[in-house]
Amino acid sequence: MTTITKNKAIDLFLENNPNFSTFENLRKSGLEFLEMKGLPHLKEEEYKFTQISKKIEQNVSSFKSAIKTELTAENVKSNLFEGFDGDVVVFNNGHFDAELSSISAQNYSFLKLSETQPDLLGQIAKNEKDPFAALNSLTFEDGVHISVEKGKKVEKPIFLIHFNKANEGQIINSRILIEIAENAEVTFIENTVSLDEEVYFSNAVVEVKVNQNAHGYYYRLQNENRKAISANNFATDIHRDATFTSVATQLQGDMLRNNLTLNLLDSGCVGNMYGLYLLNGKTHVDNHTNVDHTKPHCDSNELYKGILADSSRGVFNGKIFVRQDAQKTNAFQQNNNILMSEDAIVNTKPQLEIWADDVKCSHGCTTGQLDEEALFYLQARGIGKEHAKGLLLYAFAGEVFEHIAYEPFKEYCIQLVQERLGSSF
Amino acid sequence: MLKIKNLHASIEGTPILKGINLEVKPGEVHAIMGPNGSGKSTLASVLAGREEYEVTEGEVSFKGKDLLELSPEDRAREGVFLAFQYPVEIPGVSSTNFLRTAVNQVREYRGLEALDAVKFLSIMKEKMKLVEIDQKLLSRSLNEGFSGGEKKRNEIFQMAMLEPTLSILDETDSGLDIDALRIVSNGVNQLKSSENATIVVTHYQRLLDYIVPDFVHVLYNGKIVKSGTKELALELEEKGYDWIKEEADAASV
Numbered sequence: 001m002t003t004i005t006k007n008k009a010i011d012l013f014l015e016n017n018p019n020f021s022t023f024e025n026l027r028k029s030g031l032e033f034l035e036m037k038g039l040p041h042l043k044e045e046e047y048k049f050t051q052i053s054k055k056i057e058q059n060v061s062s063f064k065s066a067i068k069t070e071l072t073a074e075n076v077k078s079n080l081f082e083g084f085d086g087d088v089v090v091f092n093n094g095h096f097d098a099e100l101s102s103i104s105a106q107n108y109s110f111l112k113l114s115e116t117q118p119d120l121l122g123q124i125a126k127n128e129k130d131p132f133a134a135l136n137s138l139t140f141e142d143g144v145h146i147s148v149e150k151g152k153k154v155e156k157p158i159f160l161i162h163f164n165k166a167n168e169g170q171i172i173n174s175r176i177l178i179e180i181a182e183n184a185e186v187t188f189i190e191n192t193v194s195l196d197e198e199v200y201f202s203n204a205v206v207e208v209k210v211n212q213n214a215h216g217y218y219y220r221l222q223n224e225n226r227k228a229i230s231a232n233n234f235a236t237d238i239h240r241d242a243t244f245t246s247v248a249t250q251l252q253g254d255m256l257r258n259n260l261t262l263n264l265l266d267s268g269c270v271g272n273m274y275g276l277y278l279l280n281g282k283t284h285v286d287n288h289t290n291v292d293h294t295k296p297h298c299d300s301n302e303l304y305k306g307i308l309a310d311s312s313r314g315v316f317n318g319k320i321f322v323r324q325d326a327q328k329t330n331a332f333q334q335n336n337n338i339l340m341s342e343d344a345i346v347n348t349k350p351q352l353e354i355w356a357d358d359v360k361c362s363h364g365c366t367t368g369q370l371d372e373e374a375l376f377y378l379q380a381r382g383i384g385k386e387h388a389k390g391l392l393l394y395a396f397a398g399e400v401f402e403h404i405a406y407e408p409f410k411e412y413c414i415q416l417v418q419e420r421l422g423s424s425f
Numbered sequence: 426m427l428k429i430k431n432l433h434a435s436i437e438g439t440p441i442l443k444g445i446n447l448e449v450k451p452g453e454v455h456a457i458m459g460p461n462g463s464g465k466s467t468l469a470s471v472l473a474g475r476e477e478y479e480v481t482e483g484e485v486s487f488k489g490k491d492l493l494e495l496s497p498e499d500r501a502r503e504g505v506f507l508a509f510q511y512p513v514e515i516p517g518v519s520s521t522n523f524l525r526t527a528v529n530q531v532r533e534y535r536g537l538e539a540l541d542a543v544k545f546l547s548i549m550k551e552k553m554k555l556v557e558i559d560q561k562l563l564s565r566s567l568n569e570g571f572s573g574g575e576k577k578r579n580e581i582f583q584m585a586m587l588e589p590t591l592s593i594l595d596e597t598d599s600g601l602d603i604d605a606l607r608i609v610s611n612g613v614n615q616l617k618s619s620e621n622a623t624i625v626v627t628h629y630q631r632l633l634d635y636i637v638p639d640f641v642h643v644l645y646n647g648k649i650v651k652s653g654t655k656e657l658a659l660e661l662e663e664k665g666y667d668w669i670k671e672e673a674d675a676a677s678v
Contacts, residue, residue: 371513372476373513374513374515376475376476376497377509377512377513377515378515378523378527379474379496379497379498379501380473380474380497380498380500380501380506380507380509381501381523381524381527381583381587382498382501382502382527382528382530382531382534382587383498383523383526383527383530384498384530385496385498387526387530388498391518391523391526392515392518394517395515395516395517395518395566396517398517399517
């Protein structure tokens with residue numbers, strides 16, 4: 001290897017570079033970027049609270065990509081939530097599993113990336129924006145390309161479900177490209193299921209293009225095993241009068257890093273980002289969000305909430321750019337955290353860069369403990385302390401789920417959170 | 426029903442209650458009055474079990490049980506109700522869900538069956554009339570955006586739902602206009618019976634025109650320095666607290 005060593009992890013990845021012959025340009029630019037920059041090192045600003053390269057070096061022993069694992073229809077069925085009715089796209093260690101998927105392709109087309117060879121790939125989540133996006137460009141074998149037809153609504157949600165279990169390789173790569181044509185509408189649900197309790201590193205890239213006046217809804221759940229390390233680059237280009245809403249919930253993992261980018265590229269766009277991280281044990285979750293207002297009359301709304309118990313850690317970084325052209329922008333951002341233990345940590349950083357002068361932007365973040373006065377009030381009415389805590393925490397967290405429009409998934413998230421909060425009400 | 430003996434309590438090391446003695450029997454209404462900072466609200470908080478206060482001496486028995494040993498929720502389940510001076514706003518918790526949870530946890534403790542949704546709603550509707558509270562208010566988050574008067578009415582409504590044996594009204598009248606005061610007092614009076622008792626903590630004699638006390642106690646500097654009948658309240662209204670302070674200060678020298 002003739003690479004300039006930035007850290008050990010990148011060398012190990014490059015030694016195991018599968019050197020696929022497809023997507024030549026994308027892979028080449030990914031390699032160039034990684035050879036120059038490496039993976040994030042200790043002092044890198046964007047990763048200073050999330051030492052993911054170190055985490056990978058210390059925990060991953062095989063830098064080969066995982067091959068498909070044994071997976072049954074029963075595995076899939078048992079991970080569908082109550083009331084779900086829609087198409088299911090199954091990923092087996094990051095590889096699309098056609099046999100276990102059920103794809104009606106009603107009002108949309110579904111193909112492998114190798115079949116469509118889209119030029120768009122890597123244009124939304126660009127290699128040079130994040131080393132893990134670049135790494136994914138190098139190591140993903142194939143991915144899926146979903147295109148919703150012009151003017152059509154995909155009536156039932158499309159459920160993307162990942163089953164992860166390391167084998168001789170511990171690296172799991174997945175790549176998804178979604179195009180929503182003009183005036184179309186679609187809802188995605190994405191979940192990751194760990195099939196055992198062992199270490200893996202999953203590195204995912206999802207790119208979404210929302211064309212003029214189209215609507216996309218994307219609900220993501222991350223509830224992985226306690227050794228799971230994961231980097232996710234999710235980027236969306238939103239065109240004129242289009243709307244995109246992301247609701248992300250993180251419940252468990254070892255270290256999860258999510259980069260979520262919304263590019264508002266023309267007038268009349270709306271971008272919404274909602275998130276809940278409810279963490280315990282040693283789970284470390286880092287949400288880096290980025291919304292870029294480039295044209296006038298666009299709105300963005302962001303609300304991330306965190307509840308952190310034990311020695312868990314949450315990182316929130318919310319960038320909002322309002323370019324000079326983007327007059328009449330409305331951009332709102334809020335991050336609120338409750339720390340349930342003295343060992344839990346939150347690092348929160350709003351980052352607003354505003355060059356336009358006629359805009360409404362606001363941001364706020366709070367970190368505190370559970371409101372003792374509210375707790376006492378509930379107890380004084382005969383509600384047991386633990387139950388009262390659950391009630392208050394759920395009241396705090398539940399606001400995020402108000403933004404999930406697909407009822408069965410909303411109910412499922414509520415159920416998971418209430419189970420975690422140890423209360424039923 | 427309630428026996429307080431030589432109760433001392435402090436907050437962050439500062440003594441606030443310095444030897445309270447009080448006995449309340451079923452069917453009685455006791456008013457506790459006194460100047461600001463005399464310890465009135467502290468007494469109410471200690472009885473309800475607020476954790477910031479440390480009881481340093483004395484005892485409190487309620488229906489024969491050691492009240493101070495019980496958690497705040499168990500005190501409520503035993504039948505103690507504190508109407509808060511400043512009811513807490515709790516966004517995201519609906520008033521109705523909250524009350525149903527509370528009522529059913531209290532019932533469970535008392536060995537009663539949980540109320541189903543239909544039964545609960547019909548009881549709720551009946552009790553709502555007592556304090557003229559609007560259904561719309563109860564479909565909102567608990568106390569969120571309620572006016573001062575609405576919050577206080579909601580306290581008395583909760584009291585009606587929980588059917589306590591001892592109600593402690595902590596300055597429930599403060600800040601209320603005459604109409605709201607009338608509605609709140611009317612609610613309290615209708616809930617009165619020979620089985621239950623009420624402690625009214627207030628700054629103003631005005632409330633006692635509506636809720637007529639059997640006994641009036643004046644709290645000053647952490648002690649009850651004078652007890653009497655409702656005439657004492659009138660005397661206080663007329664003469665203020667200075668003469669009581671002087672008497673008490675003279676006695677303690």
